[in-house]
Amino acid sequence: MSSHVPNFDAGVPCPKTGQPLLPAIAQDATTGRVLMLAWMNREAWDETISGNRAVYFSRSRGKLWRKGDTSGHAQVVREIRVDCDADTILLSVEQTGAACHENYESCFFRRVDPDGTTHITEERIA
Amino acid sequence: MSSHVPNFDAGVPCPKTGQPLLPAIAQDATTGRVLMLAWMNREAWDETISGNRAVYFSRSRGKLWRKGDTSGHAQVVREIRVDCDADTILLSVEQTGAACHENYESCFFRRVDPDGTTHITEERIA
Incomplete structure (x- = not known):
């Protein structure tokens, strides 16, 4: 048991702000489908782990991105994992x-x- | 249909070599489990897409990483996808x-x- 995760010292600098960011993969809890990859800074991590919604950090906008606030397409977090290198x-x-x-x-x-060559394999759902 | 993917211009500089790298998620073709996240430069991408084994680029070693060459734990690639931003x-x-x-x-x-707190939820398999 350890609380020294994730390791933001190993993060990738945000092109806008220089803050260290870690990649975060979102996977559908029901189907297992990989939905997206986004980035988190420590604040996004803290908010995600203490709340129940996925919060990321937008590399292009250089600020917190509470997914769903604008689109309505929020993510309720069921489980969080970190990899071997945290x-x-x-x-x-x-x-x-x-x-x-x-x-x-x-x-x-x-x-x-x-x-x-690339091929779109599905229809838009919205 | 387009062959302008992935977009390495949007890559993250390798801390060792400065080359642009993109994150690559490996997912088990049978179970859907997310296995790992590693990085690719263009050479790793080219080798992966033209061959049948996953080839990454090691950020720590600053060189191509043909997964399995040392460990034997290779990955046969069944499908490759890119995300919306490539x-x-x-x-x-x-x-x-x-x-x-x-x-x-x-x-x-x-x-x-x-x-x-973190909790190891499984046993080593090897």
């Missing part, structure tokens, strides 16, 4: 609506074939 | 042995509870 976060979530801002269920709606 | 890669893989260098099936063998 520098990647895995959230098991209940997703409301589309995880992707392009209104696909998952941001990973494109398959890449060995020749490098 | 700056995260998702691999569906058949994992030989443990994905984690600590010999757990997945690097995400620790759950974090709301009080910040």
